[in-house]
Amino acid sequence: MNEQHGQKCDFVGMDRRDFLGAVARTVPTWLMVTAIVPELLAAEAGSPDEKYRPEEHRYAMAINIHKCIGCGRCADACKTENNVPREPVFFRTWIERYRVPFEGEAVVDSPNGGIDGFPTEDHDSGTFKAFFVPKLCNHCSNAPCVQVCPVGATFTSQDGVVLVDKDYCVGCRYCIQACPYGARYLHPTEKVADKCTFCYHRITKGQPPACVEVCPTQARVFGEMGEQASPISRFMRFNDVTVLKSWLNTDPRVYYAGADEEVR
Amino acid sequence: MNIAMALQSFFTELPSVTGYMYPNEYELHWSVLIVVYPYLTGLVAGAFILASLERVFNVKALQPVYRLSLLTALSFLLIAPLPLLAHLGHPERALEMFLTPHTASAMAMFGFVYAWYLMVVLLLEIWFDYRQHIVRWAKEKKGALKWFYSLLTLGSTDLSEKALAFDNKAGKIITIIGIPSAFLLHGYVGFIFGSVKANPWWSSVLMPIVFLFSAIVSGIALMLLVYMVSSMLRWKTINMPCVNKLAEFLFYAILVDFSLELLDFIQRLYESEESIHILSQMISSRLFISLIISQIILGTIVPLVGLGLARFGRMPDEMRRMIYLMAALLVQVGIFATRWNVVIGGQLFSKSLRGLTTYKLEMFGIEGLMTAIILMVMPFIILFVMTKLLPPWSEGEKDIPVPPKPHATQVGQEA
Amino acid sequence: MRKIPQQLIPLAVLFIVLLGVLVVARQLFVPKTFGDLGHYRATAVDEVAAQPAAYAGYRVCLDCHDDIYQRKQLSSHAGLACETCHGAAAAHATGESDQLPTVPRGRDHCQLCHGYNSARPTGFPQILSNMHNPGEACVKCHDSHSPRMAKGNGECSACHQMIANQKAVSSHMSLDCTDCHTVPIDHATQPRVVQALKPNSEETCGKCHARGSSAGAEVARIDMAEHGGRYLCWECHYPHLPEAKL
Incomplete structure (x- = not known):
């Protein structure tokens, strides 16, 4: 039980660091992404030269x-x-x-x-x-x-x-x-x-x-x-x-x- | 709707809409021709089931209408696919239904049910039934008719007792197969509508059964009409036991049919699903004349009372015949209204359940009233020709007795 | 062995012939690719895909009109594609057609989006055409490739842009936020802790709209005691766009 608890704490600690990092990375990315939705949309469907599958x-x-x-x-x-x-x-x-x-x-x-x-x-x-x-x-x-x-x-x-x-x-x-x-x-x-x-x-x-x-x-x-x-x-x-x-x-x-x- | 509004809706481009319709729903997609189609197949199924009563269940009183029913069923069956064909956007592609039938589609099965019913049931039964006569006519007649009958024998000219016994047996077996087939033919037409889950007016498990019983009603009423009118035209006495039996069956069939329809109605009213508002609005406005007046009052209650009185009450035969004739006519009106209410009614309300549109019946277009009337008259012409080629009349019919003296000269002139 | 009844032989032949006709017809008339992918003609998919496009897509426009595009991307019209206003331009882009894309200049076109409609999302910039410089072309004041909201209340609109947009086109455009709201200094730094106050009595509206107020003659006057009964002003009127009915 204790062990588990310890692990959980560790995990939470790591998670928080990760989480903050992730926020730092993703929030601006996400904002950018929403601003350029049309670009992204077009880009993901693949370039027109490839044969369509x-x-x-x-x-x-x-x-x-x-x-x-x-x-x-x-x-x-x-x-x-x-x-x-x-x-x-x-x-x-x-x-x-x-x-x-x-x-x-x-x-x-x-x-x-x-x-x-x-x-x-x-x-x-x-x-x-x-x-x-x-x-x-x-x-x-x-x-x-x-x-x-x-x-x-x-x-x-x-x-x-x-x-x-x-x-x-x-x-x-x-x-x-x-x-x-x-x-x-x-x-x-x-x-x-x-x-x-x-x-x-x-x-x-x-x-x-x-x-x-x-x-x-x-x-x-x-x-x-x-x-x-x-x-x-x-x-x-x-x-x-x-x-x-x-x-x-x-x-x-x-x-x-x-x-x-x-x-x- | 007042007269001014009705006139306005008649002359304006778009149908008059109350509430909200999806824009693609303004115009009805299935027209009066799709009303005619289930009406005709219903008559086919009903007439055949009547014939099978004589053959399989040995109702001897119906013997005078047995062959007439078979020929009537065939004449109507030959015309039944025409309204569908005329309605298609691309009639020239119709055979695709046989070439690449989509097994999940109720409509694709139409081709096969129809072919089965025409080829395996009706034509075979009529052929076995008439074979000995055809062989005889092929020998007796002259010229083109001789060729015609010879062709019809298909080279099978054996008239031995054994062969005739086989004809009889085969006919009986086919009738036995034919009864479920007739149920299938019309039950499936009901399924085409009943299986459309998008449409609350159609979507009902009872739909195939209601269709079936209304088919039986319409078929018996039709035979009552055809038999009485054809007897009068040929100046023959009407076989009273036969029409009494027909009237009796018609009475029971209407009773069952009406009970089923009431059951469906009560169930819908009691369940009171979200569609109930728009449907009751539709019944009380757009469908009032065709549903309440034509289908229920004129087409069901009045004939039911009339038939009940005429069949089980005491009155002279002339009176009885008159009432039977009127009742049979009203039943036809009622059943046509039933088909109308299903097909047209199912398209008058929006699937958004928020509005009602109107159906404008055109007069002369391919999907208009004239086409519908022509399609409904054609089976009678075919039937007339068929009774000439394959007379269905039973032997020993009596001519209508010549009335007493004062009118004798008059009748003589007419004859 | 029992003899087969004579009648069955021609019938059997007839049915076999009919079945044969159906089999042959299927061979002849069923399209070649039918059933390759499912119960349909596989080539139909390619036929649908071969339809020519009428709309080129804004990326094609960039090739020549990059300058306009860049300007537009910095404005509130950044989300609009060129062809939203200028119409289908594939024929123009490929040079198939000499016809130039349309350039809508009338008020009606802008109103498709910016005319007031109660069903539009709150905060979307809308005008009441008959009150907003009636008769003038929109492009006289607004650059459609770089439309800007009227400035003012800069501090507030940094966070309350939607409300600012709406107020800017309303008859309340000249009011300051603080004319109605009491805003403590710390609201700017701690907006959730120190909140700005909304008016709590009809007096606030009455400053202008009561009979005998000193506001300009064009301001609507009502009898504060009678009008609206027991309802408060803002229960029926939206103060940031009073023309709109709630």
Whole structure:
């Protein structure tokens, strides 16, 4: 018992020295790191010259609701990057505004997905709290859309991204019905299911998704799961994260920090 | 919703939404064609199960509708995949469901269930049942018809007693296989909806069973209609024991179906999960006419009362037939409303459980009302042609007796 | 041996032929790479990955516009990518297109982020457009590549930057922190031990907002006895941005 105690003391002493050293080293590093998140993000995905190996990656996105200012730049950039039809009923990503009154149901809106901003005239003094929530395909590990696709036209790739094969999709829309998040739509001219790909054409070349690139407040973080130093791992460690509709067991790869219970 | 709002929503570009919908949910993805599809397969399954009652369970009273049921089931089954096909974004890729079926997908199994049901159950049963007649017609008829029937015999022209006995036995075995197959065919359609966990209106273990019993209801009602109308058109007397039996079965089937639906309803109401608010809002506004009025009152309660009175009460046969006919028609309306409420109702509320949208039924588009009507009329045309080629009528039917003198000349002119 | 019934032979042939057709069709029509990685066409992954990018990424912009970038990195816009405001510029970067990226100059663009909205995080710099130099272009006063907050209260804003940001765009911009807060000298060195005091009575607000106060005519006046009933001023108004409704 004594021995153990002694050891423990020793350990604590060492630990404190180590700890102070670690603080001295890590705090400035951490500050630097957060300041240059975009650099780090781009650097970790490897240089574009190397052949891309999907099996070595496991992507995820994290969204900090406290940081989102609802500017809609992500939804706008997404439409440009991916040629999403501009009509207000087709979105790969969109922003919802929640206004919780003192009593009663939260009021949610998303005019044109938030691309043109949110009207402020009608903000009422009865609002108890309000916040923005960006939404997109959750790239579920246990994706209902993949499960129900009758022909194998939507699938989870080796790097964990749920994709649509638009040359194989029959356009039955079962996947759209099966998605609990409303993340899919039928492309009005191509007549196939369409949705967020995490900008697969960008991430496989070491660039962040377009929405992450243009987000002015770093409310969206993208990166690799399971790597100690990746921005997403750090995000997960420093925030209490949740996923949407966890009770459906879809196991999403889009994580939210600061999501109120009203968010669904 | 008042008239002005209804008009406005009709003419404006986007459907009128109350509360919040996810933006991708504004427009409904499954249209009226997907309502027609389970309606048609329900009729197939129901008609077949009715036929099997005669064959397997020896309900002799149903003999006059046995073959007619088989042909009706076949005519509707041939059309059943068309609404699905017309609805696909890429119909030309439809065969991918056979080439690379995804075994985890309820919908991918459709191809196989359908093929099994068409090839192994219905066609085989009809073939075995009609074979001796086909062989006979192949000998008697002339010209193109002779060729047609000869082809149908598939070269199997043996009419020995042993062969006929085998036909009978095979038919019976296939019917026995057919009953679970019919359950499978429509139960699985229910599963397509019932297994969507994202949708609280659909997600229910009872869904396949409710679908199945509503299929039986619709199938019996259809046969009641087809038999009575076809008899009248051919100027034959209606076999009263047969329609009485049909009405009796219809009465019981509605009773079971309604109980199951009530059970589902009470369960949802009692569990009162988070979706209950938006669903009750939907029922009392968007689905009021199609659910409360069409499905429950007109499609269930009125026919139930009517059939109960007509079958078990005392009244003249003409009155009885009239009530049966009306009840069967109302049941069809009710079952179509049931399919509508499932398919369209399941898409009218947001999966955020915060809002309701509207469905605007288009008139002439590929997914419009006209297509739906054409698809629902086509089985009757096929059935008409089939009754000409493979007459299902039983021997010994009586012509409708010529009415007394004063009208005799009139009838004579018409005939 | 029992004789096979005659009917079964053509049926058997028919079914075998149909099965054969299905097998042959599968051989012919199933895409070559289908099933290589899972129940999907493996080449579809490459097809998705081959989509051209519209957004170049800010690192590409650095190659030519390093000077602007360096300036921006020292400002509060350090976290913004170039294309957040200037739009997709991959075609411009590669020289495929002669069209220059957009340069938004109107008030509407800046308002997408900086217009007041109750749902924005507290402390994020926001203005009420109709009160903040209405009609003037933002770029007339602000350099978007090096935006700065209004100075003032330098000592306090070292720690209370968020509040300073907010107050700077509010109608309380000209007030000093000490007009409302009592700040002991030691608060600067021992902020947690010696705390600054918040106003504890409505008198503080009444200095300007009560009927008969000596403040300028543009300051809103209320009847201190009647207004708000039993609630205190700051239970409904946020003093650092009084325009915002709580």
